[in-house]
Amino acid sequence: MSEQLIFERSRPGRRAFAQAPLTDSNGSVPENLQRHDRPTLPEVSELQVVRHFTRLSQRNFSIDTHFYPLGSCTMKYNPRACNSLALLPGFASRHPLGPVSHGQGFLSCMYELQDMLKSVTGMQEVSLTPMAGAQGELAGVAMIRAYHLANGAAERDEIIVPDAAHGTNPATATMCGCTVREIPTDAEGDVDLEALRSVVGPKTAGIMLTNPSTLGVFERHITEIADIVHDAGGLLYYDGANLNAILGKVRPGDMGFDVIHLNLHKTFSTPHGGGGPGSGAVGVGERLKPFLPIPVVGKKDIDGQPVYSWLDEEDLPQSIGRLSGFMGNAGVLLRAYVYMRMVGKDGMKRISEFATLNANYLEARMQKAGFELAFPSRRASHEFIVTLKHEAKTLGVTAMDFAKALLDKGFHAPTTYFPLLVPECLLIEPTESETKESVDRFVEAMIEIKDEAMTDADKVKGAPYTLPVRRLDDVKAARHLNLAWKADRD
Amino acid sequence: MSELPGDLKYTKEHEWLRQEEDGTVTIGITDHAQSALGDLVYVELPEVGQEVESGGEMAVVESVKAASDVYAPIAGEVVAVNEELADDPEKINADAYGEGWIVRMQPTGEDEETMNPDEYQEFLDALDE
Numbered sequence: 342m343s344e345q346l347i348f349e350r351s352r353p354g355r356r357a358f359a360q361a362p363l364t365d366s367n368g369s370v371p372e373n374l375q376r377h378d379r380p381t382l383p384e385v386s387e388l389q390v391v392r393h394f395t396r397l398s399q400r401n402f403s404i405d406t407h408f409y410p411l412g413s414c415t416m417k418y419n420p421r422a423c424n425s426l427a428l429l430p431g432f433a434s435r436h437p438l439g440p441v442s443h444g445q446g447f448l449s450c451m452y453e454l455q456d457m458l459k460s461v462t463g464m465q466e467v468s469l470t471p472m473a474g475a476q477g478e479l480a481g482v483a484m485i486r487a488y489h490l491a492n493g494a495a496e497r498d499e500i501i502v503p504d505a506a507h508g509t510n511p512a513t514a515t516m517c518g519c520t521v522r523e524i525p526t527d528a529e530g531d532v533d534l535e536a537l538r539s540v541v542g543p544k545t546a547g548i549m550l551t552n553p554s555t556l557g558v559f560e561r562h563i564t565e566i567a568d569i570v571h572d573a574g575g576l577l578y579y580d581g582a583n584l585n586a587i588l589g590k591v592r593p594g595d596m597g598f599d600v601i602h603l604n605l606h607k608t609f610s611t612p613h614g615g616g617g618p619g620s621g622a623v624g625v626g627e628r629l630k631p632f633l634p635i636p637v638v639g640k641k642d643i644d645g646q647p648v649y650s651w652l653d654e655e656d657l658p659q660s661i662g663r664l665s666g667f668m669g670n671a672g673v674l675l676r677a678y679v680y681m682r683m684v685g686k687d688g689m690k691r692i693s694e695f696a697t698l699n700a701n702y703l704e705a706r707m708q709k710a711g712f713e714l715a716f717p718s719r720r721a722s723h724e725f726i727v728t729l730k731h732e733a734k735t736l737g738v739t740a741m742d743f744a745k746a747l748l749d750k751g752f753h754a755p756t757t758y759f760p761l762l763v764p765e766c767l768l769i770e771p772t773e774s775e776t777k778e779s780v781d782r783f784v785e786a787m788i789e790i791k792d793e794a795m796t797d798a799d800k801v802k803g804a805p806y807t808l809p810v811r812r813l814d815d816v817k818a819a820r821h822l823n824l825a826w827k828a829d830r831d
Numbered sequence: 832m833s834e835l836p837g838d839l840k841y842t843k844e845h846e847w848l849r850q851e852e853d854g855t856v857t858i859g860i861t862d863h864a865q866s867a868l869g870d871l872v873y874v875e876l877p878e879v880g881q882e883v884e885s886g887g888e889m890a891v892v893e894s895v896k897a898a899s900d901v902y903a904p905i906a907g908e909v910v911a912v913n914e915e916l917a918d919d920p921e922k923i924n925a926d927a928y929g930e931g932w933i934v935r936m937q938p939t940g941e942d943e944e945t946m947n948p949d950e951y952q953e954f955l956d957a958l959d960e
Contacts, residue, residue, distance in 0.1 A: 508898065730959075758896040764867060815895035816921075819872035 343809060344400070347383045347393050348826050357387035381828040400809055402753055404612070408779045410703075412724045412756035412768025413507070413555060414614060415585045415607045417696075419676070422683065423610045427675035437667040441650055447671070448649035452638045454678040461681075461689060462584075462601055463594020464624030468633040469674050472665050477602030477621020478513040478549075478580065483661045484600055484625065484632040485547045485576045486517050491632075491659060497574065501540055501548040503532050505556050505760050507582060510549040519546055526762060530558040530716045532566055541573035551580040552596065553587070553722035555760045556715065557700070557768065567597025576600065576628065584608050585696050585772070586723035589689030599626045609677035618670040620677065631659040636668050695773035696723040699780060703771050706784045711791070715763045724770035726763050733765045738794040738801050740765040743787070745812060746804040750786040835861075836928050841951035842904045847928060848945060851935070855910055859932045860892065860901060860923065863955055868894040871920040876912040877934060883907060885940060890933050892923065904945065907936035 385393075403409070409416035427433075435444050455467040471477040482500065489497040500514035501522045511521040524536040532550070548570050552560040560566070570577055579593040579601035585608050593601045605620035606613040613619060625633060636651040651668070654660065668674075684692065704725040708714055715726035729740045744754035744767065756768040771780055794801045805811060839847040845864035849857040865871070875891035883889050889903040912934050916922060923931035946954060 734959075758869075761897050761899070816870045816872055819893075819895060 344393070344396055346826055347385060347390070348828075350385050350389055350393070351383040353384055355384040355386050355389075357385060357390050359387050360390060402748070404774075407751055407753050408771075408775060408783060409753040410755050410769045410771050410783065411614075411753055412557070412726075412770040413582060413759065414756065415604075415723070415770060415772060416614065416753070417585070417772035418774035419610045419612050420680065420683065423676040423679040426679045427672050432671070432675055435671075437671075445649055447675075448638050448651075449647065450678045451668070451674060452640050452649055454674060454681070455638060457678075457681045458603065458622060458624060461588065461592070462581075462603070462624045463592030464598075464601060465594075465626050466630050466633055466637070467622060467624045468635070468637050469620065469622045469669050470634045470636065470664050471602065471621035471623055472669050473617060473619040474582070474602060474604040474607070474621040475509050475513070476664055477604070477623050478509055478578075479516060480621070480623050480634045480661060480664060481578050481600045481602050482513050482517040482519065482547070482549070484623075484629045484634075485578060486519065487632045487659065487661050488576065488629055489546055494574070496544055497546040499540075499544045500546050501537065501570070501575070503550065503554070505530075505551075505554050505762055506549060507551060507555060507580060510551075510580060514549065526554075526556065530554065530556040530719055531561055534562055534565060534569070537566060537569055541569060541575060543574065545570065545573045545575035547576040547578055547599075549578045549580060550598075551582050552593070553583045553724075555583075555768070556762070557721050557723075557725040558716055558719045559586075559722055563596045571597065581608070583723065586693055588693040589686065589691075590693050594624075594626060600624070600629050605677040606673050610680035611673045611676045618673055620669050620673040622669070622674075631657060632661050633657060634662060634664050635660045636663075638668075692773050693723070696771075697721065699771040699773060699775055700724055700769070702777070703769060703780050703784065706781070707769075707787065710784055710788050712787065715766060723772070724768055726760070727767045727769065728763050729765040729767065732791065732794060736794045736798050738798050740767055742794070742801050742804065743767065743790055746790045746793070746801050747786060748805040749807045750789070752783055752786055835948040835952055837948050839928065840945035840947065841954075842945055843954065844902050844904070846901065846904050848904055855935050855937050856905060856907070857932050857935045858889070858904065859927060861951075862927045865924050865927045865931070868892060868899060869896045870894055871923050873898075874916040874920045874923070874933070876914075876916065877909045879909055879912060881909045882939075883909060883936065892920070901933065903936070905936060905938050906940035907938040909934050910937050911935040 404416050404418060431446055435447055451469060455469060458467045459465065471480045489495065498519045499522050500519040501524055502510045502514065503526055504523050505526045514521050522540045524540055525533045527533050550560065552563055554560055567577055576599040577597055579598040581601055581603040584603060601624045603622045605622055623634065635653050635657055639650050639652040639656065641648050700721040700723050704714060704721045707727055712727045713731060715728050729743060733739045740757050744757045747754050758766065759768055790801060839849050841847050841861060845861045847859050847861050851857055871892055871894045873893040877883065877889055883903040883906065885903055885906040887903050888900045890901040892899050892901055913932050916933065925931065
């Protein structure tokens with residue numbers, strides 16, 4: 342049953358008092374800046390507003406309501422305390438242009454967050470400025486580029502990207518003016534070292550790697566890769582997308598990475614998947630310190646008291662610059678701070694241990710139930726890949742059909758058709774938050790769908806049946822965008 | 832899977848090449864490639880006159896599942912592109928070896944290694960196990 346737009350419910354003259362506009366009673370807005378035409382807003386009653394948005398919220402397929410094993414996305418529980426503490430008035434009412442002396446509490450939290458991130462990643466310095474994962478990537482590669490330019494090596498403009506990489510990696514390299522050299526992955530999911538050796542050289546700027554990779558396995562040759570790239574004069578960039586798998590266990594800095602971005606919203610407790618706001622904090626090793634995006638939070642001791650301040654162009658003259666008006670998304674950074682303080686050092690280990698335990702348990706059960714694993718010889722990291730190519734070939738039921746049928750059974754679908762290397766794949770990430778019971782129920786649902794596919798393939802191909810909308814026309818959606826309601830103005 | 836046209840050469844990147852009588856080479860992606868990609872929604876074409884290196888990016892095909900680079904199987908100059916794909920990328924899904932052609936090139940160097948239809952079929956069978 343589709344929900345009418347709230348604009349479609351509008352009837353002239355209806356009013357909702359709770360949503361009445363504020364009037365400028367004290368005359369603080371100058372006459373020439375006041376609007377005189379009415380905004381185009383729906384005219385509805387208060388109860389209509391309440392019902393409309395309550396119904397929409399009930400249709401939200403979210404981590405708060407359902408198991409959400411969306412591979413590569415780490416859809417884990419975000420503790421409520423992280424949000425409520427980030428909303429304390431001292432944080433939420435702080436104006437970013439207010440004097441630094443009025444924001445010492447906030448700045449001290451940010452300074453400690455930088456420190457905690459250094460410690461968990463093994464990097465030397467951290468900047469919290471990037472506002473999202475993609476911006477963190479951009480900052481990371483821009484720093485690599487700035488490093489080579491500062492060393493008079495402008496010709497180093499090639500970024501090596503394994504074919505298993507996230508699509509954002511080659512996009513980032515291109516945005517930074519670099520050329521992408523793609524290298525293949527071997528049959529066991531590791532980077533092909535021979536191919537790597539054959540592409541590194543005097544033009545190499547660096548390599549972008551995710552470890553564990555998007556194939557759900559740990560890159561076993563990482564120190565060898567680091568040596569090959571460093572010996573060729575290049576730097577190593579770590580995509581922090583899969584950090585949840587190794588938290589507290591292995592550190593990218595120890596693996597030899599020179600720069601790393603972290604999706605704080607993902608690994609450290611901000612609800613995500615809705616398009617932001619996010620945080621793509623970056624960490625760097627010794628070589629890239631001068632190039633960090635500003636501002637960074639600094640600390641001085643004055644008369645035995647810690648005093649926090651912004652480090653800007655004066656302190657970091659070689660910085661790649663500013664990425665946002667202030668310093669990232671304060672709310673996301675505060676949630677990450679609270680989360681890290683709550684779980685502590687030992688908690689970090691438990692996160693990765695349970696994330697990998699859940700993934701390996703689920704993987705083993707799926708294999709036992711007759712599903713084919715993409716990398717059966719490898720232990721899963723925090724996620725793993727099932728390929729449904731035999732089901733697609735013999736039953737005509739594709740990974741997408743399984744994904745849709747799972748929705749009817751009360752599960753968010755795993756990631757479909759990514760990574761691109763594996764045909765008809767589902768990338769499944771249960772996270773540390775799920776109980777054994779919910780993981781078991783997921784396996785049972787997959788078995789039920791497979792049984793249905795063998796007896797009545799068309800039924801599975803018609804799924805979903807129980808959601809507000811049935812199978813969507815992806816092609817039409819991509820080619821004929823219809824994103825915004827437009828008013829019929831006079 | 833449909834029969835592979837006998838007059839074409841094929842690459843491991845799932846492209847096909849047809850030697851035209853005027854010395855140019857027409858290039859597209861194979862039926863296997865379009866089927867793996869799924870319904871195409873967008874094709875980015877090179878400029879006519881553009882020089883392309885062998886193995887370099889030549890076009891981008893985007894489907895509901897993924898965006899993929901199409902690599903040039905030969906070095907050459909682009910002499911024609913299939914403009915109709917801009918409005919109608921599904922032509923590749925419907926007729927990969929015919930109306931779904933992507934570019935025509937004037938070769939300027941050696942071919943990358945290509946396969947004949949039998950070899951490509953074997954290659955596909957091996958992928959399928």
